[in-house]
Amino acid sequence: MSNRPVRTRMAPSPTGMPHVGILRTAIFDWLLARSTGGAFILRIEDTDRNRYVPGSLEYILESLRWLGLDWDEGPEVGGPHAPYFQSQRLDLYHAAAERLLASGHAFRCYCSPERLDEMRNRQRELKQPPGYDGLCKTPEGQAEARRRSGSESYVVRFDAPDEGETVVPDLLRGDVRFENARIDDAVLLKSDGYPTYHLAMPVDDHEMEISHVIRGEEWLPSAPLHKLVFEALGYELPVLIHTPSILGPDRSKLSKRHGAKSALEYRDEGYLPEAVFNYLALLGWSLDDRTEIISREDFVRHFSLDRLLRSPAVFNGEKLDWMNGEYMRALSDEEFARRVIAWLEKPEEDGGLPASVARPLSFDFTLRIVPLVKERVKLLSKAREMMDFFYLPDGVEPEVDELLGKPFRDDRARAALLLSEALVLSEGLADWTSEALLEAYRALAGRLGVKFGDLAMLIRVAVTGRSVSPPLTESMAVLGKERCVLRLRRAVQLLQ
């Protein structure tokens, strides 16, 4: 195998948001490059104008940026092999096609789509393997095809050998053998002058000096074709690595059907990029028998191709959630505050706080809240419901049912009494600290003959508007006496 400098690439088509499968492969590409001092190249495979989805390029770039996969060459950064858009490299593909035509490795095919359809239907009925029947391999056949289609429009097809076998060396899977008779005379150049992947990929990977092609295993069946094209063009074949698929819960390839998400959707749901990176990188690769949380630096330091797995992995959202929680808790308070503020300052419809809350949020105030919520939140998006009551300028509006809860469902008067006792006590409290509050409320509960938990819940809902909240007295200490007393008073009124 070659000793060329390591150069890997991600080569997405602009057909929408890149999903986790392709991103996971990109992570391996990036990791291989970064761990070897090599280069990671981004190339846009925009050769199918029919499938083009506007905005895709930005989705791709933003996904990579979000995950921290910086590219050394490609869109925006340029590079010695620019342009990095295949639609701007047509001359290269035409020249390659001409060479293949001249050397007899390819031929022009005038068959109409209709004829090809018929051909395939016939083959299916006869239970024969589908594939081009070779009509246009001879001048007579070409004439016939032209006559039948009534058009001069043609494609360039590869003339695959009919005998022998082609052995594809895959670093992960070893030598994979294919009978040449099974290799189709694939279209290399379409009638619109654009190349197919089968031509563009060998040409570009050669031109861009790609040393390792890491791509999904769905490409394995066409790998022998690619090898043949590389050879016909006189190019050195890169190291091939076909990564296993990521599967949905039903074990079929992960797709939109399963709610397969793009990186940007994870971002918008409140996941941390380092957690998504960690989780994805561990789908098909492992460091050892126990390490789950691995920093980006350690991934780079320890990544090696020989620990890549061959078998497909089912995507486990619950484990991702757990891992995201791990990363959230591992953040410093300051960093947590920065990220959560960025989230909370978004418009309400995007998961931020209501418009009534003035932006920007106070960093210092938020920093005091962070220790109370950090370990009870798995997603940034969940932070809002845990934290909003701290910021609401007009207080909270608890539901009566919520306030009464189970213990006081049938004794509203008692709840009102307890709460007003708590109010009076609070108003008279000079030392507004969590410790003092806790002590005072415990004593009160004892004096009134109510379980502390029940009393606390009453106060909790009154102050936070919810029955699930960060620790009560600590939250109240941060909120401040004035606001707490106000909210207690309002709750008492609500019950009376």
Next chain:
RNA sequence: GCCCCCAUCGUCUAGGGGACUAGGACGUGGCCCUUUCAAGGCUAAAACAGGGGUUCGAAUCCCCUUGGGGGCACCA
């Protein structure tokens, strides 16, 4: 239909002939902690798909079966 790939707890995985009464993690159950919710601690259940070989010895190597996945476009 044909071709190719894959196969350890429900899921992600460790394991590359003896260290395996098969380890870790997520999830699940139980207990502890506890002002809610989390977090944390302890603990439990849970797997080598089946069958043949090879070998003194197989989760590990080979073959077959079964199962799962992918591919067979002028899409990538």
